[in-house]
Amino acid sequence: MPVPRIYKTTALVLSRFDLGEADRVLTLLTPHDGRLKAIAKGVRRPSSRLGGSLEPFAELHLVLAHGRTFDVVTQATVRHAWLTLRDRLESTATAWYVSELVERSTEERAPAARLYDLLAAAYGYLDAGLPPGRVARWFEFGLTDELGLRPEVDRCVECDRRLEADEAFRWVPALGGLLCAAHPGPNAERASLSVDGLRLLKAYRHLDLEQVASLRLPPAVEAEAEQAMRLFVRHVLEREARSLEFLDEVRAGR
Numbered sequence: 600m601p602v603p604r605i606y607k608t609t610a611l612v613l614s615r616f617d618l619g620e621a622d623r624v625l626t627l628l629t630p631h632d633g634r635l636k637a638i639a640k641g642v643r644r645p646s647s648r649l650g651g652s653l654e655p656f657a658e659l660h661l662v663l664a665h666g667r668t669f670d671v672v673t674q675a676t677v678r679h680a681w682l683t684l685r686d687r688l689e690s691t692a693t694a695w696y697v698s699e700l701v702e703r704s705t706e707e708r709a710p711a712a713r714l715y716d717l718l719a720a721a722y723g724y725l726d727a728g729l730p731p732g733r734v735a736r737w738f739e740f741g742l743t744d745e746l747g748l749r750p751e752v753d754r755c756v757e758c759d760r761r762l763e764a765d766e767a768f769r770w771v772p773a774l775g776g777l778l779c780a781a782h783p784g785p786n787a788e789r790a791s792l793s794v795d796g797l798r799l800l801k802a803y804r805h806l807d808l809e810q811v812a813s814l815r816l817p818p819a820v821e822a823e824a825e826q827a828m829r830l831f832v833r834h835v836l837e838r839e840a841r842s843l844e845f846l847d848e849v850r851a852g853r
């Protein structure tokens with residue numbers, strides 16, 4: 600059967616770039632067709648009907664036509680604009696960050712229904728005003744789960760023993776998480792993680808985001824959990840996310 604020329608999908612806009620005089624190329628995540636690029640022709644002209652709706656982090660209903668290089672956007676309506684997340688710079692920077700993680704960790708045209716739901720939920724939480732750092736950590740856990748690379752926060756990655764609460768441990772992203780003191784291990788890329796920092800990572804693993812978001816914790820503990828997960832994600836992606844620089848600048852300027 601020939602592939603239909605036109606198809607409908609919902610899509611999250613991960614990023615975009617301008618092309619030529621008036622076109623724009625969108626990188627999209629769709630549930631069934633995964634990550635793909637689509638061109639919106641003439642969209643930067645003031646007369647364009649599509650123009651304002653094709654913003655990053657929006658969820659759209661799209662009608663697309665298969666094209667040679669890019670699929671072509673023929674119709675677009677907004678399902679969720681999540682405008683409030685754009686009002687706060689740290690939420691916006693966090694949305695860029697989680698979008699980049701998805702863009703970097705997905706294959707083109709590989710179905711991504713669960714990841715789609717996870718990303719849509721992250722945008723929704725940011726829009727609802729949940730603390731951006733908590734949303735970012737929650738998303739990192741969800742993403743690494745989805746990739747089959749969930750960080751181990753309860754057991755030693757070498758001997759599979761459940762660690763006692765007061766037991767010495769190291770956080771070694773290259774090995775997948777916790778390492779007990781019995782193993783001489785690599786010293787490279789180990790984050791310093793206290794018992795409280797580890798407890799917060801366990802909370803992300805075992806509680807839902809609303810529960811984690813209500814925890815009151817010292818900034819130093821949050822920073823430890825962030826650094827531990829940054830190292831973990833960097834190991835998974837094999838490099839640092841570009842958008843982290845922007846996110847760090849935004850937070851330094853608060």
Ligand SMILES: [Zn+2]
Pocket residue numbers: 755756757758759760778779780781782
């Ligand atoms: Zn061990």
